Amino acid sequence: DGGITQSPKYLFRKEGQNVTLSCEQNLNHDAMYWYRQDPGQGLRLIYYSQIVNDFQKGDIAEGYSVSREKKESFPLTVTSAQKNPTAFYLCASSVETGAANEKLFFGSGTQLSVL
Amino acid sequence: SQQGEEDPQALSIQEGENATMNCSYKTSINNLQWYRQNSGRGLVHLILIRSNEREKHSGRLRVTLDTSKKSSSLLITASRAADTASYFCAAYGQNFVFGPGTRLSVLP
Numbered sequence: 001d002g003g004i005t006q007s008p009k010y011l012f013r014k015e016g017q018n019v020t021l022s023c024e025q026n027l028n029h030d031a032m033y034w035y036r037q038d039p040g041q042g043l044r045l046i047y048y049s050q051i052v053n054d055f056q057k058g059d060i061a062e063g064y065s066v067s068r069e070k071k072e073s074f075p076l077t078v079t080s081a082q083k084n085p086t087a088f089y090l091c092a093s094s095v096e097t098g099a100a101n102e103k104l105f106f107g108s109g110t111q112l113s114v115l
Numbered sequence: 116s117q118q119g120e121e122d123p124q125a126l127s128i129q130e131g132e133n134a135t136m137n138c139s140y141k142t143s144i145n146n147l148q149w150y151r152q153n154s155g156r157g158l159v160h161l162i163l164i165r166s167n168e169r170e171k172h173s174g175r176l177r178v179t180l181d182t183s184k185k186s187s188s189l190l191i192t193a194s195r196a197a198d199t200a201s202y203f204c205a206a207y208g209q210n211f212v213f214g215p216g217t218r219l220s221v222l223p
Contacts, residue, residue, distance in 0.1 A: 004157075033211075040124075042203060042213040043158075058210075090157055100145050100165055102207060106157035 003027040006091050006107035012115050013078065013085060021076045021110045023091035030096045032074035033104070036060060037088040046089075049074055050096075078112060086114050121204055121214040129222050134191040136217040138204030139184075147180055147187045148205045152216070158203065162189075194221045 004025045013019045025032065031050050035043035045058030049068040063082025068074055078085045088111050092104040120139045128134055140147070146165045150158040164171045164180045164187065171178050177190040191198055203216045 006157075035213075040215070042215040045210065045212075048210070088155075092158075101163060102145070103148055103160045103163055104150075104158070104205070104211060106150075106159070108157045109155070111155070 004091060004093055004105055004107035006089075006110050009108070009110060011110055011112045013112060014115050016080045018077055018079050019112065021078070021089055021091075021112070023074045023076065023107060024072055025074075025091075025093045025105075025107075026072065027093055027105060028071070029093035029105070030071070031094045032068065033092045033094075034058075034064070034066065034074070034076045035090045035092065037090060037109075043090060046076065085112055087112060121202070121217045123217060124215065125218045125220070127220040127222065128194055130194060130196055132194055132221075134194050134198070134219055134221070136189045136202050136204075136219070138187045138189070138206075138214055140187075140204075140206035140212070140214075141185065142206075142208055144182075144206045144208045146207045147178075148207060148211075149176075149178060149187075149189045150203045150205060150213075152201045152203065154200075161202075191219075194219075196221050196223045 007022045033048040034046040044060050047066040049055035065077045090109050091107040122137050148163045149161045152158045162173045162178050164178050175192045180187045198221045201216045201218050205211045205213045
């Protein structure tokens with residue numbers, strides 16, 4: 001998990017509530033990503049950011065929002081518009097996008113559940 | 116736009132046996148990677164093979180890539196109980212696209 005810290009490890013959301021998941025990295029990586037993982041399934045991309053103050057939607061961005069005000073931080077907000085938020089959320093980073101040897105470094109994840 | 120698909124979905128073997136997992140993808144890639152995930156944890160990068168490579172080794176891991184068939188395989192030799200985890204392939208083209216993973220159980 002080295003270098004990427006996600007918090008909290010467990011999070012509970014009440015109906016109609018927005019919640020924010022934290023992701024911080026000290027790897028000096030330009031690119032950061034948020035993935036959602038449902039039980040028994042692979043990872044689906046929510047948002048990614050290649051540089052500070054810029055980010056792009058992934059495959060399942062509806063009901064989520066992000067910000068990238070600092071290189072080290074890429075918080076994810078799960079809004080009340082996300083009707084099925086229960087999942088395991090993974091943050092990742094990479095040195096840069098487009099390189100032939102590009103690989104991802106992951107945090108330890110946040111399990112979000114709905115009360 | 117899921118590109119990667121692994122098979123089998125689950126695999127159970129005895130310690131010392133070899134484990135083979137397969138992955139298919141749909142579009143052109145820069146590289147194909149394999150990650151490991153222990154239950155409730157983040158993914159850890161295992162090995163990367165570039166699109167112009169056919170085979171790569173790292174310790175007990177051997178990965179092959181067939182770009183004409185858009186497929187890859189991961190072989191873990193002499194498996195150990197500690198290898199029990201889920202294994203994911205990730206096809207890297209414009210972005211990383213993960214398959215649903217193979218759950219490997221290595222029985223002592």
